Amino acid sequence: xxxxxxxxxxxxxxxxxxxxxxxxxxxxxxxxxxxxxxxxxxxxxxxxxxxxxxxxxxxxxxxxxxxxxxxxxxxxxxxxxxxxxxxxxxxxxxxxxxxxxxxxxxxxxxxxxxxxxxxxxxxxxxxxxxxxxxxxxxxx
Numbered sequence: 697x698x699x700x701x702x703x704x705x706x707x708x709x710x711x712x713x714x715x716x717x718x719x720x721x722x723x724x725x726x727x728x729x730x731x732x733x734x735x736x737x738x739x740x741x742x743x744x745x746x747x748x749x750x751x752x753x754x755x756x757x758x759x760x761x762x763x764x765x766x767x768x769x770x771x772x773x774x775x776x777x778x779x780x781x782x783x784x785x786x787x788x789x790x791x792x793x794x795x796x797x798x799x800x801x802x803x804x805x806x807x808x809x810x811x812x813x814x815x816x817x818x819x820x821x822x823x824x825x826x827x828x829x830x831x832x833x834x835x836x
Contacts, residue, residue: 697823703772703834710765710784711792717791717820718758723749725812728802744749745808750799754817761824777831783829789823 721727728734729748738741761784768780795801795817801809 700772703777703831704769706827706831707765710780711762711770712765713820713824713827714758714761714763714765716758716763717817717824718755718815720758720820721747721754721809724744725808726811727751727813727814728807732808733802733807734767745802745809746800747795747802747807747808747813749808750795750801751813753794753799754791757787757794774834775781777814777834781828781831781834784831784835786828788824788826788828791824792818795833 716724722730727747727750733745734742735745741799749790758810764780764783764787765812768776791800795809801807801814804810
């Protein structure tokens with residue numbers, strides 16, 4: 697497999713991972729909001745739990761990963777590979793940090809976001825980081 701075909705395949709994999717990340721919290725492993733679980737304020741207003749805000753952030757990062765994969769396919773140069781590699785590492789770190797440290801998930805261990813969504817996002821984030829490291833260190 698030549699370098700161009702290999703890089704195009706990695707770009708397509710990034711696009712696929714970005715779509716999966718964007719859809720994980722809503723369709724594949726839905727967060728509490730999709731199960732009808734909300735936080736009720738003293739005023740009676742129903743607000744999403746923290747996992748709902750994490751899902752929104754993950755959708756945005758997933759979209760950025762799709763753009764990075766498309767850029768890699770559209771322009772296959774060593775500089776583009778390294779730049780997309782750095783961005784992929786950063787995006788993968790964000791995929792992991794949003795549910796674990798930045799926004800968080802629900803505190804209840806039996807909520808669906810803690811049981812399914814969180815582990816799935818961690819695994820997907822690690823996969824994006826690995827691809828980013830591969831692209832960053834890829835030589836011609």
